[in-house]
Amino acid sequence: MSETNNMSDILLEVKGLRKVYDKHVVLDNINTTVHKGEVIAIIGPSGCGKSTFLRSLNMLEIPTAGQVLFHGTDITDKSVNINEIREKIGMVFQHFNLFPNMTIRDNICLAPVKLKLMSREDAVKKADELLARVGLKDKADTYPAMLSGGQKQRVAIARAMAMNPEIMLFDEPTSALDPEMVGEVLTIIKELADSGMTMLIVTHEMGFAKEVASRCMFFSDGMITEENEPKAFFENPQSPRLKEFLSKVL
């Protein structure tokens, strides 16, 4: 990975990002910059391109046009080793996507060991530490099928954390959970934010966004329609689209 000489704290820069499926424009000219330590909540109605945007940041979606710069390196460039970049960008999915054929511990150790970033012993140690941190130390030897949704998502967060990422992407982390389990997952994410982790969170939990985010982004029709610090974002929305949206969800 090439370090730029620019020693500013810019982690991620998105320039003119565009994504088109067949003739349907999902993302249209997205520009934004993510600084180290920022917690960005991405809010908007369904189908507005929030998830596609998030997934473009680690190339799970290949953009039709535009650039995504990670530490100044354009990761949309085919000559860039995307696997090395992804090691630094953690991702948590709506449906957890734990590996059902492995124990919880192996779910967490798989990538660090396979990618030779840690020895098996160190990875196990790290996994046990992370499991303790998300309150699931006693589940290390069980399989995903034996966990509740909330527990699964906490494991998924631990799995992403095991790679020591510089930034974490959360794609609607609580949308597939029963209501009583939302809290335990949000608590973990909040702890992570408090520890200084840079994060982008696609969420429908407005209260959580308001409390945890340092910046809120409103997506509609494939564009960032409004962007502000949370207090102003929720209490003094400018665009009619955001006003209408907030009046429905709050």
Place this chain on the structure above:
Amino acid sequence: MQTKRQKNIYGFFRIFAVLFCVCTCMLLSSCQKKLAENKVFGVDDLSGSVIGVQLGTTGDILVSDYEEDGSDTTIERFNKGNDAIQALKQGKIDAVIIDAQPANAFIQANPELMILEEEFVKEDYAISIAKGNTELTASINKALSSLKADGTIDSIINNYIGENAGKSPYTSPSGVNRSNGNLIMATNAYFKPYEYYENGKIVGIDVDIATAIADYLGMNLKIEDMEFDSIITAVSSGKADIGVAGMTVTADRLKNIDFSDPYTTSSQVIVVRNNEAVQSGSNFVEKFTNDFITDNRYQYILTGLKNTLIIAFFAAIMGIVIGFLVAVIRSSHDKTGNMKILNAICSVYLTIIRGTPAMVQLLIIYYIIFGSMNVNKILVAVLSFGINSGAYVAEIFRSGIMSIDNGQFEAARSLGLTYNQTMISVILPQAFKNVLPALANEFIVLLKETSISGYIGLTDLTRGGDIIRSITYDAMLPLIGVALIYLILVMILSTLVKKLERRLRSNERN
């Protein structure tokens, strides 16, 4: 979920069902059946009746004329002479036209049959040699005339036919120098007394004459048993040097092959049911002893079983390897669009293999691809069935890979794993578990499909039973025995797979 008690009942029921089948067969095999009435008493009665022949023999060629004369004559062509004889006994056909000596052997074992006095036709037997191999033809003619002159051929024939049978067995002279290499003889060992199985070996007049020729020429005789209609192909393609199988010189055959001078004369006779004969039914124990115990005939089954297991086992392994590679290439292509050329090759492979019968593939591999090479038949069968099974396994694996949620793929890739690492560590282990039942089914099919190995003259389990059938003329017990062994093998296989499945699933259950 089944309770333990229910499982026991199912297990018991299955064993009971198998035992029930066995008992029914025992009863059937010992009950007597009335013979259908004979209506053929001479050559003139042949037109309009149903005639059985052995495929590709002189009898077949000659009666084929009846088929086109508008007399409603039906010709049934059997792979083996004794299949025709059995059909005759069961009343499925009216007469069998076959060479005189085998006919004699047949009616000795089947007193309810008889040979009509009127001969169908007289013919000379000769040895077939590849066209253009004039050197070998000349040496064999020289050997034949020398063996005729010193009485060796007469003595060999008298050892098998007539009152002094068994009194003058041919023995190779001592100290024969076999430095002139191998003489490979193609034959069809279901033609007593010319060639047949006895105590696990192929013996008979033709075998002894070929041995005497090999002795004379200083060569080492090797015998390849195959279907009669494959002999000419084998000789002309170079798989065998000579064909010795009671073959008559005919115009059609001369188009593809050369013949030596004739070594004996035989006639084609008509075998029919004897209306006066009283059918003697033997009981189950006698039949069983005759089929399996006498002359250690169970050895044919054991050899066949061994070969069937070897073929099925290695073909399954080969099928897994090929299927795995093809599935990975195809699904990678589907996911990433890479490997266009490999994917195209795989598509062609799947289309051809799944679009043609396994038996045709086996014959093509043996007679065309390995045509002129002398290659181990078990190896050919393993290759053929492995390549065949690979195509089906590939599609099974591919459906398994496609059945895994894309989220699994994305989660692994988002952690930085490469495509290959993701496939190996995350997707394939789950896919394998999902396809295990389909895979087991494919291997059950494969195991049973190996029963066509007999078509390249390989003694597999089915062929082992056939050899016994050709010796004892009892269809029931060898066939039922073979069927039972297949059934037991399949039951063992499914039990093992079920155990494996349960073990793999255990970690996903609550």
